[in-house]
Amino acid sequence: MNTVWTIAAVLLTAAAGITVYRLLAGPGTLDRLVALDTFVAVTMCAIGTWAAYSLDTTVTYSLTALALISFVGSVSVARFRVRDDADAGEER
Template sequence: MTLVWVIAAVMLIAAGAITMFRLLAGPSTLDRLVALDTVVAVTMCAIGTWAAYSLDTTVTYSLAALALISFVGSVSVARFRVRDTEQDGTTR
Protein backbone atom coordinates (compact mmCIF):
# COMPACT_ATOMS: atom_id res chain seq x y z
CA MET A 1 0.00 0.00 0.00
CA THR A 2 2.95 2.31 0.54
CA LEU A 3 3.71 2.08 -3.17
CA VAL A 4 0.33 3.67 -3.92
CA TRP A 5 1.13 6.64 -1.66
CA VAL A 6 4.56 7.06 -3.23
CA ILE A 7 3.07 7.01 -6.73
CA ALA A 8 0.43 9.55 -5.69
CA ALA A 9 3.10 11.82 -4.20
CA VAL A 10 5.30 11.60 -7.30
CA MET A 11 2.35 12.41 -9.55
CA LEU A 12 1.37 15.39 -7.40
CA ILE A 13 4.92 16.70 -7.39
CA ALA A 14 5.14 16.31 -11.18
CA ALA A 15 1.81 18.10 -11.64
CA GLY A 16 2.98 20.91 -9.37
CA ALA A 17 6.26 21.29 -11.24
CA ILE A 18 4.60 21.37 -14.66
CA THR A 19 2.02 23.85 -13.44
CA MET A 20 4.66 26.09 -11.88
CA PHE A 21 6.45 26.17 -15.24
CA ARG A 22 3.24 27.34 -16.91
CA LEU A 23 2.70 29.88 -14.15
CA LEU A 24 6.14 31.39 -14.67
CA ALA A 25 6.28 31.12 -18.47
CA GLY A 26 2.66 31.92 -19.33
CA PRO A 27 2.46 34.46 -22.15
CA SER A 28 -0.74 36.12 -20.90
CA THR A 29 -2.38 36.89 -17.58
CA LEU A 30 -5.19 34.44 -18.25
CA ASP A 31 -2.66 31.63 -18.74
CA ARG A 32 -1.14 32.54 -15.40
CA LEU A 33 -4.57 32.69 -13.76
CA VAL A 34 -5.45 29.20 -14.97
CA ALA A 35 -2.06 27.93 -13.80
CA LEU A 36 -2.60 29.49 -10.39
CA ASP A 37 -6.00 27.81 -10.12
CA THR A 38 -4.35 24.53 -11.06
CA VAL A 39 -1.68 25.00 -8.39
CA VAL A 40 -4.42 25.47 -5.81
CA ALA A 41 -6.23 22.37 -7.13
CA VAL A 42 -3.04 20.30 -6.91
CA THR A 43 -2.50 21.61 -3.38
CA MET A 44 -6.02 20.59 -2.46
CA CYS A 45 -5.41 17.13 -3.91
CA ALA A 46 -2.21 16.86 -1.89
CA ILE A 47 -4.04 17.82 1.31
CA GLY A 48 -6.75 15.27 0.55
CA THR A 49 -4.13 12.60 -0.14
CA TRP A 50 -2.39 13.43 3.14
CA ALA A 51 -5.72 13.21 4.99
CA ALA A 52 -6.34 9.76 3.51
CA TYR A 53 -2.81 8.61 4.26
CA SER A 54 -2.67 9.84 7.84
CA LEU A 55 -6.37 9.17 8.62
CA ASP A 56 -6.50 12.69 10.08
CA THR A 57 -9.64 14.61 9.16
CA THR A 58 -8.69 17.87 10.85
CA VAL A 59 -6.83 19.05 7.75
CA THR A 60 -9.95 18.82 5.60
CA TYR A 61 -11.17 22.20 6.85
CA SER A 62 -8.34 23.76 4.92
CA LEU A 63 -9.79 22.27 1.73
CA ALA A 64 -12.96 24.31 2.12
CA ALA A 65 -10.96 27.44 2.92
CA LEU A 66 -8.69 26.98 -0.11
CA ALA A 67 -11.67 26.38 -2.39
CA LEU A 68 -13.42 29.54 -1.24
CA ILE A 69 -10.33 31.74 -1.43
CA SER A 70 -9.38 30.36 -4.84
CA PHE A 71 -12.86 30.92 -6.24
CA VAL A 72 -13.13 34.48 -4.96
CA GLY A 73 -9.62 35.31 -6.17
CA SER A 74 -10.20 33.90 -9.64
CA VAL A 75 -13.50 35.67 -10.08
CA SER A 76 -11.98 38.94 -8.87
CA VAL A 77 -9.02 38.76 -11.23
CA ALA A 78 -11.18 37.71 -14.17
CA ARG A 79 -13.62 40.53 -13.48
CA PHE A 80 -11.18 43.39 -12.97
CA ARG A 81 -8.21 42.50 -15.17
CA VAL A 82 -7.14 44.70 -18.05
CA ARG A 83 -6.42 43.33 -21.50
CA ASP A 84 -2.90 42.32 -22.42
CA THR A 85 -1.35 44.52 -25.10
CA GLU A 86 1.17 43.73 -27.78
CA GLN A 87 4.38 45.72 -28.20
CA ASP A 88 2.76 47.96 -30.84
CA GLY A 89 -0.18 48.84 -28.59
CA THR A 90 -2.83 46.55 -30.08
CA THR A 91 -4.81 44.15 -27.93
CA ARG A 92 -4.88 40.43 -28.45
Protein backbone atom coordinates (compact mmCIF):
# COMPACT_ATOMS: atom_id res chain seq x y z
CA MET A 1 0.00 0.00 0.00
CA ASN A 2 2.97 2.31 0.50
CA THR A 3 3.58 2.11 -3.22
CA VAL A 4 0.21 3.75 -3.90
CA TRP A 5 1.00 6.62 -1.51
CA THR A 6 4.43 7.07 -3.08
CA ILE A 7 3.00 7.17 -6.60
CA ALA A 8 0.34 9.67 -5.49
CA ALA A 9 3.00 11.88 -3.88
CA VAL A 10 5.20 11.79 -6.97
CA LEU A 11 2.32 12.64 -9.30
CA LEU A 12 1.11 15.48 -7.07
CA THR A 13 4.64 16.87 -6.86
CA ALA A 14 5.00 16.72 -10.65
CA ALA A 15 1.63 18.43 -11.11
CA ALA A 16 2.63 21.16 -8.64
CA GLY A 17 5.95 21.69 -10.42
CA ILE A 18 4.34 21.99 -13.85
CA THR A 19 1.72 24.34 -12.46
CA VAL A 20 4.31 26.58 -10.80
CA TYR A 21 6.16 26.79 -14.12
CA ARG A 22 2.94 27.86 -15.85
CA LEU A 23 2.27 30.33 -13.05
CA LEU A 24 5.67 31.97 -13.51
CA ALA A 25 5.82 31.79 -17.31
CA GLY A 26 2.18 32.53 -18.13
CA PRO A 27 1.93 35.21 -20.81
CA GLY A 28 -1.21 36.84 -19.40
CA THR A 29 -2.99 37.48 -16.15
CA LEU A 30 -5.78 35.05 -16.90
CA ASP A 31 -3.24 32.31 -17.67
CA ARG A 32 -1.66 32.97 -14.29
CA LEU A 33 -5.08 32.95 -12.63
CA VAL A 34 -5.88 29.54 -14.09
CA ALA A 35 -2.47 28.27 -12.99
CA LEU A 36 -3.06 29.60 -9.47
CA ASP A 37 -6.45 27.90 -9.34
CA THR A 38 -4.87 24.69 -10.54
CA PHE A 39 -2.12 24.99 -7.91
CA VAL A 40 -4.73 25.42 -5.17
CA ALA A 41 -6.59 22.37 -6.49
CA VAL A 42 -3.39 20.31 -6.47
CA THR A 43 -2.71 21.51 -2.93
CA MET A 44 -6.20 20.48 -1.88
CA CYS A 45 -5.65 17.05 -3.45
CA ALA A 46 -2.38 16.74 -1.55
CA ILE A 47 -4.08 17.63 1.73
CA GLY A 48 -6.83 15.10 1.01
CA THR A 49 -4.24 12.45 0.18
CA TRP A 50 -2.39 13.21 3.41
CA ALA A 51 -5.64 12.95 5.38
CA ALA A 52 -6.31 9.53 3.85
CA TYR A 53 -2.74 8.36 4.47
CA SER A 54 -2.50 9.53 8.06
CA LEU A 55 -6.16 8.79 8.94
CA ASP A 56 -6.31 12.26 10.49
CA THR A 57 -9.46 14.17 9.62
CA THR A 58 -8.52 17.38 11.40
CA VAL A 59 -6.68 18.65 8.32
CA THR A 60 -9.86 18.57 6.25
CA TYR A 61 -10.94 21.92 7.68
CA SER A 62 -8.16 23.48 5.67
CA LEU A 63 -9.76 22.06 2.51
CA THR A 64 -12.90 24.09 3.15
CA ALA A 65 -10.89 27.22 3.87
CA LEU A 66 -8.80 26.81 0.71
CA ALA A 67 -11.88 26.23 -1.43
CA LEU A 68 -13.62 29.35 -0.13
CA ILE A 69 -10.56 31.59 -0.38
CA SER A 70 -9.70 30.31 -3.84
CA PHE A 71 -13.21 30.89 -5.16
CA VAL A 72 -13.46 34.43 -3.79
CA GLY A 73 -9.96 35.29 -5.02
CA SER A 74 -10.58 33.97 -8.51
CA VAL A 75 -13.86 35.79 -8.89
CA SER A 76 -12.31 39.01 -7.63
CA VAL A 77 -9.35 38.87 -9.99
CA ALA A 78 -11.52 37.91 -12.97
CA ARG A 79 -13.95 40.71 -12.23
CA PHE A 80 -11.54 43.55 -11.54
CA ARG A 81 -8.54 42.73 -13.71
CA VAL A 82 -7.08 45.26 -16.13
CA ARG A 83 -6.60 44.17 -19.71
CA ASP A 84 -3.12 43.03 -20.70
CA ASP A 85 -1.17 45.07 -23.26
CA ALA A 86 -1.65 42.39 -25.91
CA ASP A 87 -5.43 42.46 -25.40
CA ALA A 88 -5.75 46.27 -25.37
CA GLY A 89 -6.30 46.51 -29.14
CA GLU A 90 -9.05 43.92 -29.22
CA GLU A 91 -12.63 45.00 -28.81
CA ARG A 92 -15.13 42.50 -27.46
